Amino acid sequence: MTVLRHTAAALLACSVPSFLLFTAMPAAAQSQPEAEPSAHTFTANVAVATEYRYRGLMQTNRRPAIQGGFDYSHASGFYLGNWNSSISWLGDSNPEVSAPIEMDFYGGYKNTFGGGDWSYDIGVLQYYYPGDYPANYTRPYTTEVYAGLGYGPVTLKYSYAPTNLFGFADSKHSWYIDLSANVPLNFWDLRLNTHVGYQKVQIANASYVDWKIGLTKDLGKGFALAVAYIDTNADKTVYTNAKGRYMGRGTAWASLTKTF
Structure with a gap:
């Protein structure tokens, strides 16, 4: 830019009252359209637990577990996710198995109706256990399709397995029904967690009931x-592992979770 152009710009600036420049700035800012909220939501979580219990059964032989996952949801109600945990139950039941991780992959659709008081959730869940298995071993990989109906803090969910269930041979068409309530309390940011479930396994003596009562505290x-x-109330003859531990034994449990 030449000296003449610099000088002309300076003269123009001096010719405009400064208060006009300052009053014009908010008007320009106000003219910018507000950004619309995104229809896409991504979250992640990580947790440490005193042990991993699934449907009441121990998965880490009374040892701590590290867990975490990722979730995507769309404003329409569609969602996808992955959740993972350290485990030991496969090796605890058969020393020839080396599969220390559970990986869950799921997707579905959920929404509300009836003015928002009612909710529903349908989807499919794949349980995957990468590792080394001996020949002729029934893999624990399990697929479940599920449907849930909720009213306020109460949810009833039904899960059906068209595959074998968690390594039980000839256990196709097993199912699980779960009644849960997560009720906000009016003090200390606490939430009451209650649950009862029935696991039907299509082999003798393997079906059982599990239950839970607990509290969750929002720490901010x-x-x-x-x-x-x-x-x-799982049958000890079915659910005692190779190390002699009853996998359905009652226990106190705790976890700390961070959501991003």
Whole structure:
């Protein structure tokens, strides 16, 4: 830019009252359209637990577990996710198996109706256990399709397995029904967690009931602390592992979760 152009610009600036420049700035800012909220939501979570219990049964032989996952949801109600946990139950039941991780992949659709008081959720869930297995071993990989109906804090969910269930041979068409309530309390940001479920396994003596009662505390900044008592009536002859531990034994449990 030449000196003449610099000088002309300076003269023009001096010719405009400064208060006009300042009053014009907010008007320009106000003319910018507000950004619409995104229809896409991405979240992640990580947790440490005193042990991993699934449907009442121990998955880490009374040892701590590290867990975490990722979730995507769309404003329409469609969602996808992945959740993972350390496990030991496969090796605890058969020393020839080396499969220390559970990986869950799921997707579905959920929404509300009836003015928002009612909700529904339908989807499919794949349980995957990468590792080394001996020949002729029934893989624990399991697929379930599920449907849930909720009213307020109460949810009833039905899960059906068209595949074998968690390594049980000839156990296709097993199913699980779960009644849960997560009720906000009016003090200390606490939530009451209750649950009862029935696991039907299509082999003798393997079906059982499990239940839980606990509390969750919102600690702020994405942290949550949960404590619970978990128990089952699972048959000891079926659910005692190779290390002699009864997998359905009642226990106190706790976890700390961070959501991003």
